[in-house]
Amino acid sequence: MTKTILLITALLATGCASQRPADDLYRDLGGDEGVTRIVDAFLVHLAEDELVVDTFADTDIAEFRRLMIEQLCDLSGGPCTYGGRTMAESHAGMGVTPAMFNALVADFIDAMDDAGVPQGAQNRLLGRLAPMYGDIVEG
Amino acid sequence: MTRRFQRCITAGLLTLSLAAPGALAGSRILATGGATPIEGGGGGGITPWALITGYGSSGETGISAFATRVDVRDFRLDSAGLAVGWNDRLEASFARQALDVQPLDVTLKQDVFGLKARVAGRLLYTAMPQVSVGLQHKRNRSFDVPAALGAADDSGTDLYVSAAKLWFAALFDRNLFANVTLRRTEANEIGLLGFDAAGEDASLVAEGTLAVFLDDRWVIGYEYRQKPDHLDAVTENDWQDLFVAYFPSKRVSLVAARAMLDEIAGLPDQDGWYLSIQATL
Numbered sequence: 330m331t332k333t334i335l336l337i338t339a340l341l342a343t344g345c346a347s348q349r350p351a352d353d354l355y356r357d358l359g360g361d362e363g364v365t366r367i368v369d370a371f372l373v374h375l376a377e378d379e380l381v382v383d384t385f386a387d388t389d390i391a392e393f394r395r396l397m398i399e400q401l402c403d404l405s406g407g408p409c410t411y412g413g414r415t416m417a418e419s420h421a422g423m424g425v426t427p428a429m430f431n432a433l434v435a436d437f438i439d440a441m442d443d444a445g446v447p448q449g450a451q452n453r454l455l456g457r458l459a460p461m462y463g464d465i466v467e468g
Numbered sequence: 469m470t471r472r473f474q475r476c477i478t479a480g481l482l483t484l485s486l487a488a489p490g491a492l493a494g495s496r497i498l499a500t501g502g503a504t505p506i507e508g509g510g511g512g513g514i515t516p517w518a519l520i521t522g523y524g525s526s527g528e529t530g531i532s533a534f535a536t537r538v539d540v541r542d543f544r545l546d547s548a549g550l551a552v553g554w555n556d557r558l559e560a561s562f563a564r565q566a567l568d569v570q571p572l573d574v575t576l577k578q579d580v581f582g583l584k585a586r587v588a589g590r591l592l593y594t595a596m597p598q599v600s601v602g603l604q605h606k607r608n609r610s611f612d613v614p615a616a617l618g619a620a621d622d623s624g625t626d627l628y629v630s631a632a633k634l635w636f637a638a639l640f641d642r643n644l645f646a647n648v649t650l651r652r653t654e655a656n657e658i659g660l661l662g663f664d665a666a667g668e669d670a671s672l673v674a675e676g677t678l679a680v681f682l683d684d685r686w687v688i689g690y691e692y693r694q695k696p697d698h699l700d701a702v703t704e705n706d707w708q709d710l711f712v713a714y715f716p717s718k719r720v721s722l723v724a725a726r727a728m729l730d731e732i733a734g735l736p737d738q739d740g741w742y743l744s745i746q747a748t749l
């Protein structure tokens with residue numbers, strides 16, 4: 330038992346030490362080209378997702394695409410500054426449910442798979458998107 | 469009767485996992501419904517987790533069925549059952565267990581009725597861990613042996629609180645999962661040896677799971693379950709296992725484990741394997 334705890338502690342410690350600067354993530358996503366590929370694949374999955382597609386009925390998709398690319402670039406430490414509204418502002422009154430949020434995350438994971446994003450980079454990006462839940466979901 | 473129920477569940481599971489269409493699945497992310505522990509409901513192999521079974525999110529229902537066999541030196545445990553999760557909020561479960569004590573040619577049986585409610589947090593999304601409270605009402609169906617060993621009751625109710633959290637990219641960029649469960653119990657050997665031994669109060673025991681997601685589908689981990697030791701006649705030890713879980717789809721999952729159960733009912737060194745299949749709707 331003690332040995333197991335020691336092993337786990339050692340593993341956890343290496344986990345902390347392996348965190349790299351944010352810029353690495355942008356590179357691992359494939360830079361501007363990679364992020365654009367993710368967002369384009371994401372839009373395809375969104376369009377096919379019955380649970381969320383209606384929410385985007387009145388959305389200017391070109392503008393949404395531009396802002397998503399800018400946000401992911403900014404979030405992954407790329408050379409961009411996200412210029413859109415905050416997540417709380419842009420999703421206010423939209424009635425986003427936990428099920429819709431989950432569905433959209435699944436679409437996003439599928440998009441990262443389509444774009445060939447390696448598992449580690451997927452996990453790191455999801456780790457930066459997941460905390461937005463509180464600002465986006467109502468109730 | 470017990471074994472027939474279990475065969476029935478297993479056959480149903482295999483049919484479901486091969487035949488069921490994908491469209492019914494809930495929206496939660498793959499693997500976040502967990503597997504099913506031997507006492508039923510959403511969890512690991514030997515301990516419940518704060519997760520609600522199935523993939524149902526808000527406004528959705530998830531149903532899971534499982535069959536598990538644990539084969540150690542002198543014992544073979546079969547457990548099978550069903551669980552329903554609502555709204556990623558409430559869970560009801562049933563499991564039927566049969567434990568063959570091979571040296572004595574005796575089979576110990578019990579049913580476990582479970583209820584669980586998520587009270588705080590969301591596994592993937594909140595800084596706060598996902599916290600659930602639950603109960604497991606257990607009815608021993610072969611009380612002669614437990615009574616002879618000093619158990620006072622043929623039924624008992626465990627109360628527990630569980631906290632689960634997932635850290636993204638925490639270990640070599642892999643996602644790390646942990647669950648801790650605190651349980652108040654009067655059960656001897658989880659209830660298979662009855663409840664409430666003479667002169668003993670209920671115990672507070674701790675259980676834990678630590679796991680790493682190798683990718684979206686493969687998870688490896690370790691579990692520890694502290695157990696009380698109430699019966700004077702026989703020693704009861706803590707349990708451990710090392711597991712590999714595979715989630716090929718939201719429809720089905722498989723868990724294989726090395727079970728390390730130590731001494732049970734006077735028989736030492738109960739190591740062996742654990743195999744579980746779960747189907748989800």
Ligand code: HEM
Binds near residue numbers: 384385396415423
């Ligand atoms: C982590 C998850 C999410 C991220 C990172 C995200 C990101 C964004 C961004 C960057 C914008 C543009 C903001 C602006 O217009 O200034 C946006 C808008 C929007 N989002 Fe999200 N979003 C998320 C979750 C969701 C979910 C779950 C839904 C609902 C199904 C949703 C529906 C929308 C809609 C409909 C718009 C367009 C609003 C408009 O037309 O004005 N989003 N989102």
